[in-house]
Amino acid sequence: MRQRLLVAGLVFVCLAASALALYTFRLDAELRARFDGVRWALPAQIYAAPLDIYAGRRLSPNDVVHELRRLGYRARDTVERPGTYALRGDSLELASRGFQFWDGTEPARQVSIGFGDGGIRGITGPAGNQVPIMRLDPMLIGSIFPKHGEDRVLVRLEDVPPLLLDTLIAVEDGDFYSHYGIDWSGIARAAWANLQAGGVVQGGSTITQQLIKNFFLSSERTWIRKAKEALMAVLLEIHYSKEEILEAYLNEVYLGQDGPRAVHGFGLASVFYFGKPLGELLPEEVALLVGIVKGPSYYNPRRNPQRALSRRNLVIERMAGDGLISEPEASQAADASLGVRARGDRGTSQYPAYVDLVRRQLQAQYREEDLTSEGLRIFTAFDPRVQAAAERAIREGLDAIEQGRKIEAGTLEAAAVVTSVETGEILALVGGRQAGYAGFNRSLDAKRPIGSLAKPLVYLAALSKPDRYRLTTLLPDAPVRLEMPNGTVWMPENYDRELHGDVPIFEALSKSYNLATVQLALGVGMQDVARQYVLLGDDTKPAPLPSLALGAVERSPLEVAQLYNSIGAGGFVTPLQAIRDVQDRMGQPLERYGRKLRGGPDAGAIALLQWAMNRVMIDGTARSAARYLQPGALAGKTGTTDELRDSWFAGFGSDVQATVWVGRDDNKPAGLTGASGALQLWARLMASLDPRPLDLYGAGAEPTWVVPAADALADTACMDRLLVPYLPGSAPVEWAPCARQSEQGQDNSFWERLFGS
Amino acid sequence: MKYFVTSLLLGLLLSGCGSLRQQGQNEPVWPYPEPPVVEDDGRYHRGSRSREQTAPDTTTSDTKPFGTRPWGGPAQPLPEEPEAVPSFSGPKNLRDDAGPAAIALADQAAALRNQGDLQGAAAQLERALRIEPRNAFLWLLLGQIHLEQADTDQARQMAHRARSLASGNPYVLGPAWRIAEAAWRAEGDAAQAEDAARSAEQAELSQT
Numbered sequence: 001m002r003q004r005l006l007v008a009g010l011v012f013v014c015l016a017a018s019a020l021a022l023y024t025f026r027l028d029a030e031l032r033a034r035f036d037g038v039r040w041a042l043p044a045q046i047y048a049a050p051l052d053i054y055a056g057r058r059l060s061p062n063d064v065v066h067e068l069r070r071l072g073y074r075a076r077d078t079v080e081r082p083g084t085y086a087l088r089g090d091s092l093e094l095a096s097r098g099f100q101f102w103d104g105t106e107p108a109r110q111v112s113i114g115f116g117d118g119g120i121r122g123i124t125g126p127a128g129n130q131v132p133i134m135r136l137d138p139m140l141i142g143s144i145f146p147k148h149g150e151d152r153v154l155v156r157l158e159d160v161p162p163l164l165l166d167t168l169i170a171v172e173d174g175d176f177y178s179h180y181g182i183d184w185s186g187i188a189r190a191a192w193a194n195l196q197a198g199g200v201v202q203g204g205s206t207i208t209q210q211l212i213k214n215f216f217l218s219s220e221r222t223w224i225r226k227a228k229e230a231l232m233a234v235l236l237e238i239h240y241s242k243e244e245i246l247e248a249y250l251n252e253v254y255l256g257q258d259g260p261r262a263v264h265g266f267g268l269a270s271v272f273y274f275g276k277p278l279g280e281l282l283p284e285e286v287a288l289l290v291g292i293v294k295g296p297s298y299y300n301p302r303r304n305p306q307r308a309l310s311r312r313n314l315v316i317e318r319m320a321g322d323g324l325i326s327e328p329e330a331s332q333a334a335d336a337s338l339g340v341r342a343r344g345d346r347g348t349s350q351y352p353a354y355v356d357l358v359r360r361q362l363q364a365q366y367r368e369e370d371l372t373s374e375g376l377r378i379f380t381a382f383d384p385r386v387q388a389a390a391e392r393a394i395r396e397g398l399d400a401i402e403q404g405r406k407i408e409a410g411t412l413e414a415a416a417v418v419t420s421v422e423t424g425e426i427l428a429l430v431g432g433r434q435a436g437y438a439g440f441n442r443s444l445d446a447k448r449p450i451g452s453l454a455k456p457l458v459y460l461a462a463l464s465k466p467d468r469y470r471l472t473t474l475l476p477d478a479p480v481r482l483e484m485p486n487g488t489v490w491m492p493e494n495y496d497r498e499l500h501g502d503v504p505i506f507e508a509l510s511k512s513y514n515l516a517t518v519q520l521a522l523g524v525g526m527q528d529v530a531r532q533y534v535l536l537g538d539d540t541k542p543a544p545l546p547s548l549a550l551g552a553v554e555r556s557p558l559e560v561a562q563l564y565n566s567i568g569a570g571g572f573v574t575p576l577q578a579i580r581d582v583q584d585r586m587g588q589p590l591e592r593y594g595r596k597l598r599g600g601p602d603a604g605a606i607a608l609l610q611w612a613m614n615r616v617m618i619d620g621t622a623r624s625a626a627r628y629l630q631p632g633a634l635a636g637k638t639g640t641t642d643e644l645r646d647s648w649f650a651g652f653g654s655d656v657q658a659t660v661w662v663g664r665d666d667n668k669p670a671g672l673t674g675a676s677g678a679l680q681l682w683a684r685l686m687a688s689l690d691p692r693p694l695d696l697y698g699a700g701a702e703p704t705w706v707v708p709a710a711d712a713l714a715d716t717a718c719m720d721r722l723l724v725p726y727l728p729g730s731a732p733v734e735w736a737p738c739a740r741q742s743e744q745g746q747d748n749s750f751w752e753r754l755f756g757s
Numbered sequence: 758m759k760y761f762v763t764s765l766l767l768g769l770l771l772s773g774c775g776s777l778r779q780q781g782q783n784e785p786v787w788p789y790p791e792p793p794v795v796e797d798d799g800r801y802h803r804g805s806r807s808r809e810q811t812a813p814d815t816t817t818s819d820t821k822p823f824g825t826r827p828w829g830g831p832a833q834p835l836p837e838e839p840e841a842v843p844s845f846s847g848p849k850n851l852r853d854d855a856g857p858a859a860i861a862l863a864d865q866a867a868a869l870r871n872q873g874d875l876q877g878a879a880a881q882l883e884r885a886l887r888i889e890p891r892n893a894f895l896w897l898l899l900g901q902i903h904l905e906q907a908d909t910d911q912a913r914q915m916a917h918r919a920r921s922l923a924s925g926n927p928y929v930l931g932p933a934w935r936i937a938e939a940a941w942r943a944e945g946d947a948a949q950a951e952d953a954a955r956s957a958e959q960a961e962l963s964q965t
Contacts, residue, residue: 054858054888103880104865132861133888422890423883572918581880592876595883595899597914603921655890699921 027228028235034215035240035248042152042375042585043145046358047138048382049580050101054133058119058690061092063385068094070384071139072276072341082108083280090115097277099137102379102581102589106135140271141382142355144362145261146372153267154375154585155278157247163283163324164266165246167290170322171315173207177242181208181233208233211249255289256296263296273301275341283325284333287315288340301340309338352438353431354382357558357578360444365591375585380578381425383418389688390416390428390658391435397681398433398662405671412672413665414681415442417561418689419657423595424565424574427656429558440665447554448646448663452512452674453639454551456567456609457532458521459509464605465524466730471608472711474502477516482546492518492550495640495673504708506612506724510620512638514550521549535601536566537573551639560650561659567610568635568652570699571603604727607699610635611725613651614696621675622649628683633693636682638674645669647677653691658682701725704732712736849928849964851894859885863898875906893922893929900936909940916940930960 051067053059068085076084079093086093091114098108111131114121123131145151157165169176175183183206205213212232236245254262255269263272266289270278274285281289291311292299301308313334320330358380362371370376394414402409410433418428431441440446462469477500482490494500494514508516521529526544534541542553555563558576566573575596582591600606613635616622621638625631636651645667650659662677663670670677697703703723705714711732714721718738726732735741848854851863862885869877882899889895900915916936923929934957941950 052858052884052888054856056856056858057888103869103877103884130857133858420887423887571921572914589876592880594876594879594911595886596911597918599914599917 024231024235027232028239030216031232031235032239035236041146041150041373042154043143043149044362044371044374044376044378045140045153046142046144046355046378046380046382048141048380048384050099050106050135050138052133052135053113053120053123055120055122059115060118061087061090061115064092064113067136067384071136072271072274072280074276074280079110081280083276096134097137099135100587101135102377102583102592106137109134138379139384141351141380141384142358143261144355144359144371146368149260149372150262150264151258151268152251152263152265153271154251155247155265155267157243157250159279160250160266161279161281161286163319164278164281164286164290166322166324167286167315167319168250168293169207170318170324171290172210172293173205176207176246179206179208179237181206181235181237182230205229206233207249208236208245211245211252212236214249214252214254253293254296255292256300273340282333282336282339283319283329284312284316284336285339287319287333288312288338291315301338305338305340312338350436351382351387351429353429353435353441353443354380354387354426354578356431356438356441357426357429357444361577361579362582376590377583377585377587378579379581379583381420381423381427381580382578383427386418386656386689387428387430390418390430390685393681393685393688394430394433394435394660397684401662401672401677401680405676407671411664412662412670412677413442414660414662414678415446415557416661416681416685417443417557417659418685419561419565419576421565421568421652421655421657424569424576425580426558426561426576426578442661443557445556446661446663447556447559448661449551449641450553450555450560451551451639451641451646451648452514453560453564453637453648453650454548454553455509455512455517456613456637457536457563458517458524458529458549459505459612460536460567460601460605460609461524461528461532462505462520463608464602466604466727469505469520469524470711470726470730470732471506471612471724472504472706472708472732474711475505475508475516475520477501477503477508477513478519480515480518480522490546492547504711506615507620507708509612509637510615510618512616512621518546518549522546532601533563535573536563537575537598537600538563551641557659557661560648560661561657564637564650564652564659565657566600567606567613568654568657568694569600570610571600571606573598573600603699604701607695607697607701608725608727610694611696611701613637614694617651621673622651622679624675625679625683625686628680629687633696634686634691635694636679638679640673640675643669644671644673647672648674649678649682651682651686652694653686654694655692656686656689658685658689660685697723697725701727702731706732707736707738710736713739715739715741847924847926847928848894851892851898854894855885855889855892859889859892859895862888863895866898866902870902870905875902878902879906891922893919893926893933896922897929897932897936900933904936904939904943907943909943913937913940927960927963931957931964934960 051064053064065085065087073083073085076086079086079095082095082097084095091112093112094110096109096111099106109131110126111134112124114124123134125131143151173183173186175186186206209229212229216232251265251267253266254264255266256263256272258272263269267278269289269292270276270281273289274281288301288308291308291314292301294311298304299308299311316330316334319325320327325333358378359371362378366376394416398412398414401407402412413433414430415432416428416430417426419426429443431443432439463471477494479499480490480492484490492514495512499515500511500513503511503513503516505520508520526546526548529548530542530544538559542548545552562576565576575598577593579593581589581593584590614633616637617625617631617634622631622636634651634653636649639646639648639650645663647662647670648660650657652658660678660682662672662681703725705721706712706724707714707718707720708722708724709720712734713732714736717740718736852860855863862881866878866881866885869881879899879902882895882902886892886895886899896915896919900912900919903912903915913936916933919929919933923933934953938950938953938957941953
């Protein structure tokens with residue numbers, strides 16, 4: 001009997017031992033599978049365009065310093081460490097960070113940038129050498145992480161400052177380098193503390209155990225889980241070096257929450273809280289990050305600054321106590337403020353409209369899980385300075401309009417798209433009045449009738465037939481009555497409900513006369529008008545109905561920007577794009593979105609159209625823009641839709657195009673014309689961008705003095721004369737009645753050449 | 758054929774880029790920076806005056822400028838009307854026409870191209886074009902890269918863009934038509950290629 005019991009007991013022990021062994025074996029396999037292929041879900045990171053710095057660029061010291069601050073550079077007396085600068089008069093000392101771009105490595109540099117003559121005079125290296133061009137590291141503007149997902153910036157152990165490692169180990173796991181995954185003395189200390197406190201107040205977990213917990217287990221505090229955690233920690237220590245474990249921990253540990261985004265790892269935490277890379281942290285900043293590990297929510301420095309501060313100073317004391325920093329350093333650090341940046345330096349929160357556009361373009365090519373986990377690095381054309389200007393123009397412009405016109409505050413909405421005319425790159429995107437809030441992205445999704453913004457395409461169709469139309473061809477601004485196929489009668493009217501008689505083509509456009517435009521469109525043919533949309537890069541050809549001439553076609557601000565950018569680009573169409581390059585997580589190039597050109601409308605016709613659209617600014621519907629800027633050589637067009645629901649303006653200089661929409665989300669009348677609404681915002685925006693002028697008599701057009709109302713040649717005897725461009729062989733040949741056609745006219749033209757009028 | 762055009766073009770466009778053309782001897786290698794020329798619009802003024810006196814002897818065969826040799830084949834005698842051709846005094850290559858930043862980037866592009874990294878070269882040239890979007894020589898270089906990438910459509914478009922910015926400069930028009938010619942030829946369109954070749958020859962006659 002006793003023997004049988006003994007045998008049974010032995011069998012049981014054997015079974016239990018082998019079960020435990022088996023379980024350990026399985027755990028081990030699971031652990032190694034997870035750890036060997038340690039691939040964190042790395043959200044795609046989206047970067048702004050880097051700031052190119054070179055002699056001759058029109059940038060003020062303030063512009064550069066502004067950008068440096070955005071990138072988290074610090075002003076210092078001595079500029080040695082990367083990420084610091086000093087502005088001394090018109091010379092900027094700068095220690096830049098290096099960066100691995102898609103097209104090569106930009107080294108960290110120590111330079112002196114000289115300013116003068118309204119721009120950068122030169123860049124001098126440490127040896128007195130001239131640097132022809134350099135670029136700053138690009139700003140992270142967002143990442144594409146899964147809903148309620150983890151976000152992180154991976155760091156390698158050798159890139160982590162020693163002070164951070166030493167402090168972390170001192171605070172979290174003093175015996176890290178000597179224990180085998182479990183720290184018995186630590187557990188004893190914790191148990192004693194817990195016993196004294198009558199509850200769990202101290203963890204006693206090693207860094208290894210914390211890593212296991214973060215990796216595999218839920219945060220419930222049960223004894224079973226504790227045992228499993230301890231077993232796995234020992235297994236982990238058997239297989240992997242201390243360095244590997246520490247590096248994994250640094251990238252895995254949870255350090256904060258940004259809305260739906262979980263901030264993991266010290267690399268991201270450094271950017272999230274201080275707006276700069278890990279390597280540039282000051283002692284007090286290191287102390288705060290290490291302090292947060294204990295409870296990212298409880299010690300949230302933004303929400304609970306007082307708690308965070310005392311926790312940080314506790315860590316600073318520990319640093320000094322362990323001799324990691326000197327006493328004077330410690331007291332200096334303890335006196336420093338928390339230094340945490342306002343929220344949303346990164347993440348998706350600051351530029352949601354642009355990040356949204358980038359994500360949509362990527363979704364066409366990549367699987368969602370690749371975007372949220374493969375650590376792609378996306379380089380875009382986003383220009384933070386242009387974006388700031390656009391957001392400010394919209395905010396201040398809408399406030400001013402609502403106040404000035406007694407419109408209920410906060411009812412107007414707006415969107416803006418700014419593009420580079422020459423490159424077709426999208427520089428900035430504003431999706432709504434509160435640009436920092438994700439939500440309805442009006443720049444992409446508000447498809448509204450474009451009204452008179454459609455008119456330039458009618459005139460382009462006409463001017464592309466120089467044998468039939470020139471800028472001064474006279475159009476009848478006369479009633480139109482069209483019976484439609486469905487039996488209804490279409491009778492458009494002018495905005496002022498008046499008839500203007502015979503008007504030159506360019507004036508019909510600049511004053512935005514509906515009737516003359518419809519007459520012209522019918523003369524040209526609606527098919528031809530519709531074809532201009534395709535020629536200018538629009539994706540869908542609109543139906544060739546007569547109402548198309550007056551803009552009965554719905555487009556988003558981005559789609560309008562494509563049309564107007566193409567007009568600005570002078571005959572070459574570049575599909576608008578936001579993304580320049582995509583790299584994989586190792587920095588290897590995956591895909592480049594190179595410059596693409598397409599033949600567009602005739603360059604000559606475009607040049608004439610640009611001239612006419614400049615008249616819109618000079619003495620047409622947009623002349624009020626002169627309040628904000630010199631409209632001299634800019635071009636644009638107002639757009640207004642039925643019952644003043646939509647207010648549009650789109651226009652350009654030779655380098656930059658902007659499209660602005662103003663209206664209401666409920667599609668009720670906003671009470672604004674294109675000129676009283678969108679134009680006001682556009683002009684504010686363009687004034688701060690300082691666009692370069694257009695060449696108004698380019699592409700082989702011949703400037704000729706004419707009397708527009710007579711469509712005839714003029715000389716100095718004519719009062720109402722204007723210098724109008726004509727394509728070769730298409731200028732008027734008749735003289736206007738006012739012209740004397742005498743030698744005196746020639747004398748005068750000689751005089752004028754000298755005088756420059 | 759394609760490689761011949763290619764090397765001639767790059768020789769012309771990137772002339773002076775140390776990474777492409779070695780200047781081993783003392784004998785002059787074409788082309789030299791042109792003397793500064795100020796036109797009404799003030800655009801052409803970057804040439805250096807210092808080497809104005811050392812124009813190369815255009816008759817010795819080895820140092821003969823590419824520009825006076827008809828493209829796409831061995832040297833042929835020039836048609837006999839030199840006086841009818843106005844001498845051109847604008848920029849003849851990138852170095853005459855671009856600022857130091859764009860030149861530095863074009864040099865990097867040349868180095869990358871030498872390593873066989875055409876994508877990288879294109880990226881550098883696009884960066885240069887962001888700085889000087891209206892520099893016809895940069896467009897030509899980018900067009901040439903597209904040609905080497907067998908993207909004939911884009912090569913032709915870029916050459917077209919360069920022509921639209923040429924303001925009659927035969928040193929832009931000539932190579933631009935040669936790129937177009939090579940692109941048409943690569944696509945097997947002999948007639949279009951011949952047309953382009955004729956336009957190129959026309960432009961090259963004006964190169965002095």
